[in-house]
Amino acid sequence: MVILYRQEERFQVVMSEAAEQLHLVLQECVNRSGALTAMLISREGISLSNAGDTSYFNMIAMSALIAGMSRATQEVAKMVGEGQFSIVLEQGSTRHIHISIPTERTRLVVIFEDYKRIGHVRYAVKKTREDLARILAQEVQGDAALSLSRVKESTLNLIDRIFEAK
DSSP: OOEEEEETTEEEEEOHHHHHHHHHHHHHHHHHHTOSEEEEEETTSOEEEEEEOOTTSOHHHHHHHHHHHHHHHHHHHHHTTOSOOSEEEEEOSSOEEEEEOSSTTEEEEEEESOGGGHHHHHHHHHHHHHHHHHHHHHHOOSTTEEEHHHHHHHHHHHHHHHHHOO
16 A cells, blocks of 8 residues: 655655554554544545545545545634634534644545534544654655656546536
């Protein structure tokens, strides 16, 4: 398993050991919080890792849309005089999304159903964010990079294909 992580205008390849650690941390978050799904995405909308059930949505589309939503929320924060909002909570009638920022370049997304569990979710996310930040700080390597323009082009092509299929 290989995931991509952006640092200083370049995407880095994080090899299988770190990818497995990220997955385990996300799975622990799902278990601890009772959530359906936990995802780690880049702020550009690339899915880096996930745990739990992802069968009920398109991972590529969800990652891209969450990244766009996160960017819009960042601009709203600036408009009201904040640098950024560190947590965003979207409450639906049956499913809810908790989005937080483990590192400047990543977003942690937790999808859960029972809103009464929000305390469990927030507690699990706090620990998960710390673990993810530690793993990503240790594992980012400069010698296996892809150019940002190539990854952007690939991502835009994927998004185009998603919306053409509908």
